[in-house]
Amino acid sequence: MSWKKPDSTMHSIRVTLLKWLITPLVLINLIGAALTYGLAWIPAQTAFDQSLADGVWALVPRIKELNGQLQVDLPSEAEQVLRVDHFDSMFFVVRTADGKPIAGDHDFPLLQPSTEIDEPSAYDGYMRGEPIRITAIRTLIGNKQVFIGAAETLRKREHIRNLILSSLIVLEILLTLILIGIMWIAVTKGLLPLKKMQSDLGQREHNDLSLLESRKQPLELQPVSAALNDLLDKVRESAAGQQNFLADVAHQLRTPLAGIKLQLEWLQPKLQEGSEMAHSTRLMMSSTQKMIRQTNQLLALARAEPSRFEKKQLTRLELGKLVESSIQHFVTESDKKGIDLGFDLRAALIMGDPYLLSDMIDNLIDNAIRYSHVGATVTVRCHTEPDGGGAVLTVEDSGPGIALSDQELVFSRFYRVSNKVHGSGLGLSIVRDIANDHGAAIKLTSGGGRQGTIFAVHFPPVSH
Amino acid sequence: MHVLLVEDDLILADGISRVLRMHGMAVDIVATGDSADTLLQHTEMAVLVLDIGLPGIDGFEVVRRLRARGNAMPVLLLTARDAISDRVRGLEIGADDYLVKPFSTLELVARIRALVRRSSPQSHELQIGNLSLDQFSKRAYIDGKPLELSVREWAVLEYLIQQIGRVVSKTQIIEAILTWNEEVSLNAVEVYVSRIRLKIAASDLSIRTIRGFGYVLEKTGQHNA
Numbered sequence: 001m002s003w004k005k006p007d008s009t010m011h012s013i014r015v016t017l018l019k020w021l022i023t024p025l026v027l028i029n030l031i032g033a034a035l036t037y038g039l040a041w042i043p044a045q046t047a048f049d050q051s052l053a054d055g056v057w058a059l060v061p062r063i064k065e066l067n068g069q070l071q072v073d074l075p076s077e078a079e080q081v082l083r084v085d086h087f088d089s090m091f092f093v094v095r096t097a098d099g100k101p102i103a104g105d106h107d108f109p110l111l112q113p114s115t116e117i118d119e120p121s122a123y124d125g126y127m128r129g130e131p132i133r134i135t136a137i138r139t140l141i142g143n144k145q146v147f148i149g150a151a152e153t154l155r156k157r158e159h160i161r162n163l164i165l166s167s168l169i170v171l172e173i174l175l176t177l178i179l180i181g182i183m184w185i186a187v188t189k190g191l192l193p194l195k196k197m198q199s200d201l202g203q204r205e206h207n208d209l210s211l212l213e214s215r216k217q218p219l220e221l222q223p224v225s226a227a228l229n230d231l232l233d234k235v236r237e238s239a240a241g242q243q244n245f246l247a248d249v250a251h252q253l254r255t256p257l258a259g260i261k262l263q264l265e266w267l268q269p270k271l272q273e274g275s276e277m278a279h280s281t282r283l284m285m286s287s288t289q290k291m292i293r294q295t296n297q298l299l300a301l302a303r304a305e306p307s308r309f310e311k312k313q314l315t316r317l318e319l320g321k322l323v324e325s326s327i328q329h330f331v332t333e334s335d336k337k338g339i340d341l342g343f344d345l346r347a348a349l350i351m352g353d354p355y356l357l358s359d360m361i362d363n364l365i366d367n368a369i370r371y372s373h374v375g376a377t378v379t380v381r382c383h384t385e386p387d388g389g390g391a392v393l394t395v396e397d398s399g400p401g402i403a404l405s406d407q408e409l410v411f412s413r414f415y416r417v418s419n420k421v422h423g424s425g426l427g428l429s430i431v432r433d434i435a436n437d438h439g440a441a442i443k444l445t446s447g448g449g450r451q452g453t454i455f456a457v458h459f460p461p462v463s464h
Numbered sequence: 465m466h467v468l469l470v471e472d473d474l475i476l477a478d479g480i481s482r483v484l485r486m487h488g489m490a491v492d493i494v495a496t497g498d499s500a501d502t503l504l505q506h507t508e509m510a511v512l513v514l515d516i517g518l519p520g521i522d523g524f525e526v527v528r529r530l531r532a533r534g535n536a537m538p539v540l541l542l543t544a545r546d547a548i549s550d551r552v553r554g555l556e557i558g559a560d561d562y563l564v565k566p567f568s569t570l571e572l573v574a575r576i577r578a579l580v581r582r583s584s585p586q587s588h589e590l591q592i593g594n595l596s597l598d599q600f601s602k603r604a605y606i607d608g609k610p611l612e613l614s615v616r617e618w619a620v621l622e623y624l625i626q627q628i629g630r631v632v633s634k635t636q637i638i639e640a641i642l643t644w645n646e647e648v649s650l651n652a653v654e655v656y657v658s659r660i661r662l663k664i665a666a667s668d669l670s671i672r673t674i675r676g677f678g679y680v681l682e683k684t685g686q687h688n689a
Contacts, residue, residue: 254544255473258566262479265569266486292566324633324677331631331674342675379676 013194017187018180025179033172040164048157049122052135055082055150056120059094059103065142070096072103087159088152091127097145104149111147113138127151193218197225209236243302250299257295260288297426300359301413304433313353316462319382319391320345322357330365339369340377348382348391350459352438360434363427364395364455372399390440390461396454402446410444431455465580466490468509470500470526471542472518476565480513483569489576497521501529504537511579512539513572514559516550524557531558538579542567590625593668593683597625606667613663616641616648620656621664624671624681633678 059082062073072094083090093108095101101108107127113136114121120137136149197212209232212225264285271278323345334341350357361380368378377398384391402410409415411432414425435442439460446453467484471477472495481491492509494500497518504512504526512530516523527539541554541562554562560579563572590597596605602618604611613621619641624632634653642648657679661671672680 251544254565255476259473259476259479261566262476262483262569262572266479266482269486327631327674327677331680340675343677345677 014187014191017190018183021183021187022180025183026176029172029176033168037164037168040168041161044160044164045157049120049133049135052122052133052150052152053120053137055090055092056135056137056148058082059092059148059150060139063094063102063141063146063148065144070102070141070144070146074103082150085152085156087155089130091132091151093147093149095147095149097147099147108149108151109134111136111149113147113149125151130154133157193221197221209239239305243305246298246302250295250302253291253295257288257292261285261292264288294426297430300363300430301426301433304356304359304430304437306433306437314351315354317350317352317354317357319348319350319357319393319459322354323361323380323382323393326358326362326365329362330369333366334369334378337369337372338374339372340375341365341369342377342379344379344381344383346381346383348384348393348459349462350391350438351462352459356434356437360431360457361393363431364393364457367427367431368395368397368399368453368455372397385458388461390459392456392458394454394456396452398452401451402444402453407444407446411442431457465510465576467492467511467513467576468500468503468507469493469513470495470497470518470523471513471515472496473515480572483572484576487569487573495519497523497526500526504530504535505533509537511576511583512537513576514539514541516541516543516545516554524553527554527557527559536583538583540575540579592625592628595625595664595667595669597622606664611663613660616652617656617660617663620653621660624660624679625669628669628681628683631674631678631680636678 059072059074062078064071064073082092091105091108093101093104093106093111095108095111099110105127109125109127109132111134112121112123113119116138118137118139120135122133122135125132125134130153132151132153134149134151136147139146139148197217200212211229211232217225264281268278268281268285271281323343327343330341365378365380372378379396380394381396382391382393411428413429416425432442435457441458443456443458444453445456465488467489469477469480469484469491471480471493474495477493477495481493484491492503494503495518498520500512500514500518501521514523514526518526521529523541523543527541530537530539539559539561541559542565543550543554543562544565551562560582561575563575590599594607596608598604599622602615602622604613604618604621620637623637623640634650637653638648638650657671657673664671668684670682670684672682674680
């Protein structure tokens with residue numbers, strides 16, 4: 001089973017989970033960052049405004065009323081102190097209520113003090129083309145209102161603000177990345193049982209219909225595996241049903257076939273040699289034999305079906321002994337065709353089902369005899385590969401060989417290389433199924449067109 | 465030789481009885497397990513040929529009841545199933561042999577004869593064509609003339625004749641002729657067989673070699689015994 005690459009219309013649980021986790025998380029982080037920025041910046045701004053206001057307050061005691069005139073007593077040293085700052089340019093102004101400047105920078109922007117007396121107000125403005133922060137108050141000198149303003153450029157403030165912003169951004173990015181990482185790991189870990197289920201199913205042989213072990217799976221996957229198991233059960237039942245049907249049909253046919261065969265065998269010797277009746281009876285007999293073989297082959301095929309195969313039935317077997325048990329039949333068959341049948345049987349231990357393996361050996365030898373010409377040689381060998389290798393069974397014939405183009409096809413059901421020879425077309429599929437059941441590999445060597453074919457069945461080594 | 469045949473398929477029963485009669489046997493046919501069981505309580509037969517799948521009580525049950533009565537009559541089971549458990553069960557329950565349908569006349573007759581031979585007292589005389597064997601005195605004759613055979617050669621010939629028409633491996637021959645604390649090599653078997661071949665050249669029998677495996681003793685001019 002292989003998974004197709006998911007196309008864009010497919011849903012990914014991982015993507016959905018991550019989308020739903022990461023989007024709100026990033027939003028919450030952004031809101032949090034904005035709040036943090038506000039919380040850090042507002043006190044800083046207030047502190048700066050306060051220190052600007054201090055400058056204003058420092059001017060107040062220096063303003064005097066003399067002869068109804070307002071005067072500012074500001075020696076240049078004191079003005080220097082007011083104006084000194086390492087980063088920013090400082091400005092100030094003192095104006096009468098009608099706007100006449102009496103000290104400081106004459107181009108100071110219009111003052112907008114609070115309507116309350118002695119209540120400083122801070123606001124943004126522009127001066128000499130630069131943004132500035134202004135603090136203004138309205139105060140009383142004697143009974144005259146005086147407006148005092150102090151201002152500074154924003155470099156210090158910008159610097160602090162940038163510092164807050166950049167550290168916040170770095171912090172937030174780091175935090176977000178860590179959280180995404182954690183989510184990714186969590187989602188991956190959460191999806192692990194699904195992935196395991198997928199790989200377990202993916203590694204299965206095409207005929208492995210065993211149930212999933214739902215006990216080991218998380219609660220959420222259990223309904224899925226239960227549903228899958230139900231399906232596997234149904235598939236298995238239908239496969240078994242098919243096999244049972246095949247087996248039932250085949251052996252329901254056996255009794256009537258036995259009846260026909262015996263009736264014909266009784267009839268044949270009574271007919272005059274060479275008569276038309278003898279000819280017709282011989283053809284009936286030949287048809288009956290074919291039907292018998294086909295029926296037996298169908299049964300063998302049903303037996304060999306991998307879904308029926310049970311590893312429990314495996315026993316230690318000597319390949320040579322198995323060959324021996326069907327030797328009688330093949331000596332008779334090869335004799336009829338004048339084929340020289342020979343053996344070279346050495347120690348070869350395997351684990352297997354003796355009845356299935358007999359079916360396999362029968363079919364391999366039968367195949368070699370069936371497709372070889374009169375006078376050909378067929379040799380059956382078995383041995384154990386050296387250095388811990390497995391057992392090997394080979395059946396070699398000096399028959400016509402199998403063309404390269406046919407070599408893959410001979411193992412498919414009902415495929416026959418020659419229609420001159422009566423075969424079931426099932427023999428080599430039975431051989432292949434039984435070899436598969438036993439984890440054995442079949443190697444077919446035939447010099448395509450040249451004479452002779454070797455079928456070699458390589459069994460896995462038996463552990464001692 | 466009297467055979468009781470229990471088979472519910474009428475055409476097959478008819479076919480079996482015809483071929484058995486052709487081979488000189490007397491055949492009674494019944495179609496159900498119950499009637500077979502009843503009949504067997506009163507009648508003694510030489511051999512019972514019994515289908516497993518019968519209406520009423522099945523073949524297994526017939527054999528079980530037969531053996532429960534202490535009857536040792538040889539039983540050949542016929543089965544359309546080749547399920548291994550069926551074969552094993554049949555033999556465990558007391559049947560002597562089984563045959564899977566469809567079988568050939570020759571197979572059926574050979575099995576029945578073998579069963580009867582096993583159950584009846586052994587005769588010491590064996591006659592195949594013009595060769596006769598006296599198992600008591602361990603001597604062989606062709607057309608009445610005695611053959612010069614060593615003890616080992618006699619044992620090999622006797623075994624081959626017992627297995628006539630069957631392929632036997634050299635190992636099987638060794639196991640058959642061996643008495644304890646002796647050793648016989650595969651090469652020795654080949655030597656015995658080639659000597660026997662020369663000595664029985666005048667008989668109707670010949671020993672064919674199965675390359676790399678063993679031998680088969682055959683009647684001359686007839687391959688499938």
